[in-house]
Amino acid sequence: MVANEAKAELAAGKLAEYEQLSKIYDDIVKQTRPHLTVEGQGKILLALTDEDHQSQRQLATHLGMSPQSTSEFVAKLAKRNLVTLSKSTKDRRVNLVSLTDAGRQEITSAAQEVPPFLQALSEAEQDQLAALLTKITNAMYADIDAANPTLGVKFHKLFAAHYLKRFKK
Template sequence: MKPLHDKPERPDPARRSLDRLFELAEVLGTMMQRGMAEKGLTTARARVLWALFHEGPVTQRALATQLGVTPRNVTGLLDALQEDGLVCRKAHPTDRRATLVSLTDKGRSATAALRVGRDELAALLFADVPPDRLDTFTATLGLVTERLRAVGADSPE
């Protein structure tokens, strides 16, 4: 007779869930990088375009704060995006020290393509998932994301 302690342990649900999240992050990250590269974008540049799409014209400083990067970093990103014709910068109408950033027509087209890709992937992944299960999944992901952000905010860089 084998001793009980040789029996393989079934991982607890929290560890199994975290393992699945790591797997999901890896797969989504790879897909996103490939999709951005196909559109001639880096993930960082796509984040800028996405932020401008959602927020509309903003100052460079506000954009840097929103993205969690330094003003110098956002300047480099905007230089490249402006060179590609995706964003434009102009003087702020009421604050002469600020620069206002907005999408160009080409930038709006690029974000529209990103949205279409997102919508197609959402339909593919979740088309047959019952709404109540999807709501639970979405709420759980929200909770996990909030906790990860809180843990990340507490850890030294």
Template sequence: MPNITKQKNAASKLIEFNMVRHIAEDATRLGHSDYDDNQPLFKGQGKILLALSQEDGLSQKELADRLNLTAQSTAEFVGKLVKKGFVTKEKSQQDKRVVIIKITDSGRENAQTATAEIPDYIKSLTDEELDQLSALFTKINANLYEQIKATNPTWFSKFHKTVTDTVRDWFL
């Protein structure tokens, strides 16, 4: 049985890492002239680009369902992506009430560039440390997937496929 003190220490380091990582990302973005447009890929607009990179031509409702976003958030994010030229909106040929979202070449390039970037804090690790970190995250992620699956199997199926396809396509 693992030592509870060591578990607490590891948990505190993970919390610290998440906080410091967010602060570092914010500080980096603040220095850019396009601060409002330079948001992390796995938040909001980035989730939509990732989903469309894997399966283009989805309706706003399908995007919202797949990404567990509200209809309002999805519409807002899509609107911003249209303004940036990363996606287009068009009426469905089958049902004119449905809006189909398609990723542009620029949007696909943006998604691929952002997800293929290796953070500097990862580059500072040795090969042995990278192997250890990968093994630990594999175990942690497997446990988290099981928790999600037990709580909401439908959401797990959508979420798991999106994440694993992204990692496979862009990092391996």
């Protein structure tokens, strides 16, 4: 095995280790805190952050999931009081999904959450890490876009809008 392959493997292993470890970390160390995912209910919240008051149809097509799944997740979010449903006045078939204050709060607090272990890095190192990860995620976005433009572009926009919001203004 050549040297640079070994470096890449080490980095890959560390990334995998971090990913898996963060699950244990969340389970054991931290109190239950809002945690956004790109699946299920989290996906819906993210999409609503991008654009509020969407119909379930819109959500389903934007997110590439079946309307039935969308319905299920929206119902769960409504039960958690993170979104509200309201019938459209123009078309009484459609159910507009809107974020509640609690829903917005859920998103922003998840975004502002800084896990304690990041304090192990100096400011300079945090900068380095962010820069490296940006390179990686950009490469991932490129690959995703190459494989499936619509979905990839959509998520790119969602994430960018979400995580970089406060740095733009």
